[in-house]
Amino acid sequence: MNIIHAAKDLNAGRRKVCLAIGFFDGVHLGHQQIIRQTIADARQYEGIALVITFDRHPNSVVAPGRVPPLIYSLPQKLRAIESFGAHTLLLIHFDKTFSEQPGEGFIRGLANDLAWIQSLCVGANFVFGYKRGGNVELLKKLGQELKFAVHGMAAVALDDEPVSSTRIREAISAGDLDAASQMLGRAYSLAGTVVRGDRLGLKIGFPTANLDAAGRALPPNGVYAVHAEVLETAKPSSYRGVLNIGVRPTVNDGNPQRRVEVHLLEFQGELYDKEIELTFVEKLREERKFASVDALREQIGRDICEAQRRF
Numbered sequence: 001m002n003i004i005h006a007a008k009d010l011n012a013g014r015r016k017v018c019l020a021i022g023f024f025d026g027v028h029l030g031h032q033q034i035i036r037q038t039i040a041d042a043r044q045y046e047g048i049a050l051v052i053t054f055d056r057h058p059n060s061v062v063a064p065g066r067v068p069p070l071i072y073s074l075p076q077k078l079r080a081i082e083s084f085g086a087h088t089l090l091l092i093h094f095d096k097t098f099s100e101q102p103g104e105g106f107i108r109g110l111a112n113d114l115a116w117i118q119s120l121c122v123g124a125n126f127v128f129g130y131k132r133g134g135n136v137e138l139l140k141k142l143g144q145e146l147k148f149a150v151h152g153m154a155a156v157a158l159d160d161e162p163v164s165s166t167r168i169r170e171a172i173s174a175g176d177l178d179a180a181s182q183m184l185g186r187a188y189s190l191a192g193t194v195v196r197g198d199r200l201g202l203k204i205g206f207p208t209a210n211l212d213a214a215g216r217a218l219p220p221n222g223v224y225a226v227h228a229e230v231l232e233t234a235k236p237s238s239y240r241g242v243l244n245i246g247v248r249p250t251v252n253d254g255n256p257q258r259r260v261e262v263h264l265l266e267f268q269g270e271l272y273d274k275e276i277e278l279t280f281v282e283k284l285r286e287e288r289k290f291a292s293v294d295a296l297r298e299q300i301g302r303d304i305c306e307a308q309r310r311f
């Protein structure tokens with residue numbers, strides 16, 4: 001999938017362009033039908049399927065106090081979108097200047113830069129532009145003028161309730177990862193870049209990779225068996241692992257911070273700055289405080305044995 005940062009960089013020539021627009025956190029079942037409709041339109045009209053999304057949640061700019069925890073990191077989201085076969089993705093840098101652009105101006109700018117929009121697909125409740133002034137009704141009005149079709153896709157329902165990023169976040173936070181996976185249309189996974197920690201795991205014989213999961217929706221604290229894929233290497237490598245999400249009550253210094261740490265079984269080497277994607281197998285136990293570091297070390301050994309039985 002080709003990634004561009006300005007619509008004029010598409011260079012579509014005389015080809016028609018079919019658009020899908022949204023933030024697409026999680027790329028869930030509802031998002032998937034939007035992307036698939038766009039790809040189907042592009043095939044029908046021998047055009048280009050262009051997915052448009054943003055590099056951060058709009059609330060991070062317009063309402064910093066109301067930024068939801070995200071299901072996916074940006075690289076994870078882009079990989080999910082790519083898996084559906086879109087030709088090109090326009091990744092827009094969402095900043096204050098962009099947030100103040102009226103919705104109509106945004107669409108007219110796209111029409112000007114892309115030359116020929118054939119169709120535009122969004123969710124039925126999609127809003128956009130300055131003060132959320134744009135909606136599907138505005139898109140249809142502009143479509144009549146600028147000669148493009150508009151698909152306002154109704155939400156996908158699961159268990160008689162609409163699938164939404166909010167509902168998936170709630171399922172993740174509650175530990176209902178099966179429900180989250182059903183709504184995502186794929187196994188729930190958590191991805192992040194490995195950052196430096198205090199190397200305590202190495203000192204007690206079980207080195208861990210600390211994942212940067214700031215601003216992410218996380219499952220409840222505890223110890224989990226996971227499959228781990230190490231990305232950003234010449235060839236992605238898969239490992240079994242034991243993951244701890246929590247505040248490390250046995251060793252924290254009185255100022256606990258929630259951490260995401262994974263021990264990869266049968267792995268040797270450095271992982272700093274690499275991205276790891278974790279797919280959850282099963283929860284092994286709750287996080288708890290042990291009487292000593294030695295007791296913690298013994299429990300980690302038991303956790304690894306138990307995880308190996310669960311794979």
